[in-house]
Every structure is written in C-alpha cells, then in structure tokens.
Amino acid sequence: MLHRVEYTVGPMEQPLGEFEQLVLMAVVRLEADAYGATIKRDIEARTGRGLAISAVYTTLDRLEQKGCVRSWIGEPTAERGGRRRKHFELKPAGARALRAAYSAYTEMAAGLERRLKALR
C-alpha cells in the first residue's frame, strides 16, 4: 500500500444545549469554588430562575460523560457538617465547545444588540 490513512475518531463534538452553556459558564466563573450548590446559586442569581439542584447534577453528569468537565472530591469542610465537596473544572473539550457556542452566539448577535434589547 502506498497511501494509508488512519482516522482516529473521538467522541462526536455535539453543540451544547442552553442549560449546559449556563452551567459551563458558571464553572468558568467560579474556578476553584465550583461545586453543585455554588453553581446552582450562581445561575439562579444571574438569570433569576429557580433551579432544582438535581437538574444541575444531571447536567454536570452529562457534561462529564461528554468530556467537557472533570470532577474530584475535596477535603472535609467544617461549614457543611464535615461533609466533603465535589468540585468541577473545565476540560479542553468543554472549553472548545463553550467557545464554539459563545462565538456562534456573538456572531449571530453582532449588530443586533440594540434591536435585541428593544424586543419585548
């Protein structure tokens, strides 16, 4: 054979859902302090939505399976009755996906800021 090509097909990069984007952005903002309760609070505070914490867990679980975030269990903490936290941080695939989502969003929104604000 003179020419041989091998493909390495990774997990298909699917576009992120809206809530997935919100969760990923919260993870980025919270950095080392990103865990279930803080992520929920951050999204609630900024979007004004009421959230079920289990919905956040489900989404984080899915993002982890897609390779967008990784998690680890932290040290025991006094303020939580000695209970440990599960921390999350962005992985490269998650960063790529978030960047793609953000650029798609900004490209689509470019030049529309005024009109979008004017929408009721």
Next chain:
Amino acid sequence: MTSRLERALIRAAQAALPRGDREWMAGDLEEEIVRTRETRGRAAAIGWLIAETLRNLLHRAARAMPRPDVRGWVPALVQDFRYAARLLRRTPGFTVTIVVTLALGIGANAIVFSVVNGLLLRPLPVDRPDRLVFLQGSGTPAQSYPNYVDLRDRTTVFDGLLASRIAPMSVHSAGSGVAPVRRWGYLATGNYFDVLGVRPAAGRFFTAAEDGVPGAAPFAVIAYDEWVGRYGRDPGAIGSTIRINTFPFTIIGVAPPGFFGTERFYRPAIWVPLSMQPQIEIGNPWLQRRETSNLWLVGRLKPAVTQAQAQASVNAIAEQLAREYPGPNRGMSVMLTEPGLLGSVLGAPVRAFTLGVQSLAALVLLAACVNLASLLAARGADRRREMAIRASIGAGRARLMRQLLTESLLLALAGGAAGGALAWAASRALSAWRAPLDLPIQFDVHADPRVLAFACLVSAAAAILFGLAPAARTSGADPNAALKGLSERAGRGRWSMREALVAVQMVLCVVLVSACLLSIRGLQRAATMPLGFEPHGVTMGAFDLGLAGYSRARGEVFQHDVADAVRQLPGVDAVAYSNSVPLSLDQSHNTVYPEGAVSADRRMPARSAVVYQVSPGFFATIGTRLSKGRDFDWHDAAGSPHVAIVNETLARILGTPDAIGRRFRFGAAGTPTEVIGVVEDAKYQTLTEAPTPAVFVPIRQRYSGTTVLSVRSRERIDAAAIRQAIAERDASLPVYDARPMTEMLGLALFPSRAAAVALGAFGVLALSLAITGVFGLVSYAVARREREIGIRMAIGAGAPAVLRLILGRTALLMLAGATIGAIGSRLLAKLLSSIVYTASPDDPLVLAGVAGVMMAVGILSCWAPAVRAIRISPTAALKAE
C-alpha cells in the same frame, strides 16, 4: 447552623440520593437549606428540601430508564409490521402455504381442545361443581333405590345425596290439540335441585318433602329450551296440567337456561320426582327391589370433608350393606368419581381418547412448525444479503432478530386467526349435531374464551417455534461473507435431522392418506353391501303401547288394527310389526340353550343370540329371504306351541343337516321352543360384526308393547301417512322414529362416516405437512447451493445433472418414507377394519389413489424449487463474487 429538624430532614433526604454521591450531595443540600432559610424563611426552606428530594428521586428514576424510550419503540414496531406485511404480500405463494399449514395445524389443535374443554374441562352447570362426586358401583355405574336410601341415611360426609335415572315419557299438553310427543327426561329424587344448587328460571322445583309417598307428587319441571320452544316462554305454562303416559302432572317450574343435569351427553326435556316411577315406567316398578340397580347417585361433599374421607365413609357403608343383604349386594363397592360422564364409565375412555387425539394434534403442529422453520430458513438464506446490508449500515443483531420474529408473528397471527375461525365453525357444527337417535345425546363443545385463549397461546408458541431458529441463523450471518457472496457450506454426506423428519412426515402422510381412502372406499362399499335385509322402500313408525297404558289384550288388537289400516294406503305392498328392527339402537339379547345338547361336563353349550319379536310377514316386509321352513302365521299365538325362526348362523349351531324341528330354550329353565324356519344372516348391531346368531319369535306368542311398524311400498310413502293412520286410532299415542329405514341406517354408518371425515381431515393435514416439508427441504438446498449450481452450469452441467444434485437425496427420502408408510398402512388397515367398514388394503383404487397422491406431493413440493435451480444463470450466480 442547621436546626435539629433540618438535620433530620436532610438525613431522610439522603436516602433518596445515590449511595456513592450521598456525602457531597447532602453537603450541598445543607448549604442550600441554610441559605434558603436565611433569605425566605424556615417554612420555605423545609418545603424546598422536600420538593428537592422528590425531584431527585424523579431524576434518578428517569436516568434508570433505558435510553431508547417508548416514543421510538412503537413506531419501530409499526415499521416492522408494515415491512413484514409488504414482504409477505410480495411472495403470495410462500405466504399462503405457511398460513394454510398453520391454519390447519392450529385449527386441528383448537378443535380437539374444544372437545376436551366441552367434555372434560368445562364445569357442570351447577353450584360449586367441584364439590360433587359420582357414586359409582362396581360393574354398573348405577345403584338400587334401597341401597340409595341406606347410603343417604347412613353417611355423614355429604350435604346431600341425589339419585336420578333417565327415562322416555309420552308427554301431552292437555287441551292443546297437539298430539302427545315422546320426550326423554329424568326421574329424580326430591332433593335433586337442592343438592345441585340451581335456581328455577320460573316457578319452583319439587322438594324432598314432596318426594315421599309413591304416586303422590305428580309434578314436572321442564327444561328451559322446552319452555321456550313449546310454550313460547309463557308464564301461564307454570301451573298447567300435562299428561305424562296418560297420567296428569302439573308443571311447577322451569330449569335455568343451559342446565342439563349431571351428565354432559344427555339433554333432558323434563324432570319428574322419583316417587312417580310406577307412572313413568309402567309395568316395571323397581323402587323396592334391591337387585335392580337403576339409579345414578351424585353427592355433595360437606365443606370440610375431603374426597378420601368421603371414600372411607362410603366404603364402610358399602361393607355394611354387603353384610346385611348378602344376596343382592354381594361384593358391593362404591367408588367416588368425577360426575359428568357416568363417573369413570365413560369418563376414563373419553379422557384417554381425547388426550391421545390431542397429543396427535400437537405432534402434527410440531411437525408443521419444523417444516415452516425450514421454509423460513430457506428464505433466510435468500435474504442474507439484505440482512448483511442492514447490519453493515448499523442495524444491531437484536433489531434484525426483531424484524424476523415480527414476520413470523404476523404469519402465526394470520394462521391462528384462520385456524381459530375453522375451529369455531367446526365446534359449532359439532355442538349442533345430534346423533340420529331417539335418545337426546348431544355434546356441547362450542368454542368459549378458554378455547380462544388456547388458540392464541398455540399460535404464539408456533411463531416462536418456527421463527426463532431461522431468525437467529439469518440475523447472525457474517455480513462480510454474505456481501462477498460466500454461501454457507452445503452439508453433504450425513443425513440431517431435518431430512429424517421429512421422511417421517412421508410415512405419516402415506399412512393417513391410505387410511382415509380405505374408509371412504369402505363407505362406498357399505352402501351396496348385503345387509341381510333390504332397507330401500321400507318406511317405519314406532310407538310404545306400554307407556300409553295399554294392556296386552288391547295392545294386540291395536297393533293388528293399525297394521291393517296402513296396508290400505296406496302403494303399500307389505306391512309387519316387531319390537325392533336390525341395525337400530334397540337390540335385545337372550341365551339360547339347545335341547338335549349336554356336553360331557354336564353343561349345556349356551349361545347368546339377538332376539326379535315379530309379526307374520315380517321377513317379506323388510326383505329377508326365508331359506327353509315356513314363516309365522296368525295361529302362532298365545296357547299354541312355542315356535321360532332362526338365522343360518344359529341353525348351524343347532344342528345339521337343517335345524327345522330342533328345540331350544331361552334360559336354562325356559319353555321348549321349536324351530320352524331358517332365514338368511343379516347385520344386526353394526356393519362390521361377524355373523351373529339371531332368533325371531312370534309377537303374538311373546308380546311386546314397544312396536316398530315396517311398511314396504312400491313408491316412497310419507312417514306422515303412517303417523296419520296411527293417530286415527289413538290420537294420544306418541309416534317416534317415523322415517325411511335407510335414514335409520345413518346410525349404523355413523362410525364409518365419522372415521372418514376425521381421517380425511388428518389426511389433508399430513398431505400439507409432507408438501411443505419437502418443499422447504428442497428450497433450502437450492438456496444454499445457488453458487455451486451456477459454477457447475458454467462448466457444462445440464438441467438433468442439476436436478439430480438437488432432488437426488430428497427422492431417496421420499421413496423410503413411502415404503415404510405402505407397510404401516397395511397394519393400520387391520386395526381399522374392526372399527369401521373398510375396503381391503389391496383395493386397486386405494393403491392407485395413494400412489397418485404421493406423486402429486412430490411434483407439487419440488416443482418450484427445481425450476428455480434450473433457471439459475451461471453469470448471475458468479457475479455475486
């Protein structure tokens, strides 16, 4: 900080969290509940925690669900069914073959099951039938009335013990202007309806208190069908007076619809208290006789009593009774059996027979399923490319299996529906059928939900049986090899299971087809066989003077008058009467002791003979040839020396050179009777019987009130004319069996007809089995060896060589099967000839028929695949590479 209540709630909520994640999730919950309390208050915080716990549970449940949810699954199934239907429509021959085979197989099973259901499984139409037992005597199923009374009074294990007996009655609705009719009913003890626990549809039932003094309870309960049919559901029928055997009875009630008592085969029209026995069976009062076992006993077990306890108690009483009445009750025993078919008297043979037929039917279906499996496998081989393509574009094996199983399920559904319809129609016809008898024998075997469920179950089982293996094989094919056109290795050398099975099917087919042809030819011959009398041109009418209350003197005058009157009818050649005629259901026997013939051990050689009481002119009327001596005349009457005419078989036993003048007695102590004539032998009870001794005695000498009038006429006369002649003399006398004598022969021919129909049905089944079996085998061979055949043709093999390749083994199989089958059918013919009137297995028409059928099977089953093999184009077969 959290309060104690909050901590308790969090602990409870923890249970809803996944074990591995419990700690950090509970931590999050604690943080959140504190924050919620601080911002929105305590109550809101607790509400939030509870809601959050519920949501958590829901999320976990959703995650546990399989990924491809119902919304995707249903359309896929519909798609499968549509695809399967389209595919099956495209190959109508294949589809029809399978559906017909299945319909026959499933239909046969459902029909047999509906009989099993009707005769054995369906409960009796009474209250809690499982608590009823039949008290079966040894030898006869029945018990005598005194023994019944003793059993009833001494036992403590029954809530009630009833006794009943079937009896014909002459029923006349007073003032209705309608002639009396002959009806079969029950004589039943007063507690009969109580013990069975049925409620009247109208009026009331008679009671134990009323059934005491003989003759004091002239009450009748009529069957529901009788009430509808004869009284048009008239409530006024209750309380009206009817005459039974000329005695007035009052109709007091109507039995509920569908109620027929305790015996499944008998359809009574009327129930009368047992104390009325002397009025119902005139001239034969037996209620006080311990020797006369005429009653069927059914008991209802007390709630806490087991069948074993009851049997022990009944055994003890039977032993007592045997001790107390050593004469009539010697060796008395009572066995508790299931009611419905005279205990085990009919029950045991019916059970054995139906079980045998059901297993045969199951075997047939099993064989049919194996055939269908090989047909589907052949088709599967054709579809390997399709499956391979589907597999290589992403269909999983499970998906392919599902597609293939859907196809076989669709086929099974169609076959099951057709088979169910077949069974429904057949079981309705069977239920409506009534034996051509005066006795109302009927079997209710209509298809009920149980039969339907059975058919569905059988269809589903069939689908799995014939669908699974081919589906596994087809869907499991290696797509790579299939796409390249590599076929499976064609098996050579060893005989496969499938091939052996086809040979067995050939055997079955030959045996059943020849049995069917034998019995059909037998039927044909029976229609022309010498019976010893000539039924064509004879019309009959029967009446019972005993039931009508006639004395012997009045009866003899009446018989003579009626015969004279009928003789005056236009076209009548001869008239005679007798107590019975040959080949009717009513045959009496007696023991004949030749006089003077005492053997060395001082015992007289006695012979059992059929006995007829006949009028002068009887032989001329029914067409029996008198070979020696003279016929009776009117002087052979009471007071003159006893005379008899015997048939040739008995004449040979009585002595050579001829029997005229020989004497014999009926019973060791009977009156000496002299033989005055000899007539030709005839068939008396069945068409298949060997020559049987028969004695004819003058009815004027030995009177019988039961009268069968036989009328020979040049042109066919209407049975109604005979009825009319009798009615003119006594309008209240019920006439039965008024019909041409040939019609009565239907009864004698019935076993042969039933056998021909049943064997015909199984023959058709076996044929279709053999055809689909061979067809499947050959098709499969062709499909698997398509490439091989193509290559052979490309290098010069002609059509004959290809056919030899494909059909060689099959032809060998068929030949072997047919040979074994031919041997088997000769054995079966022997067995069959004792049951039905059959042709000889060497009958040329039978032999030719079987040979023709087998050739047809061969051609029909091999034609299509052979043609396909010859038409294989070498280029196309090789292009697949």
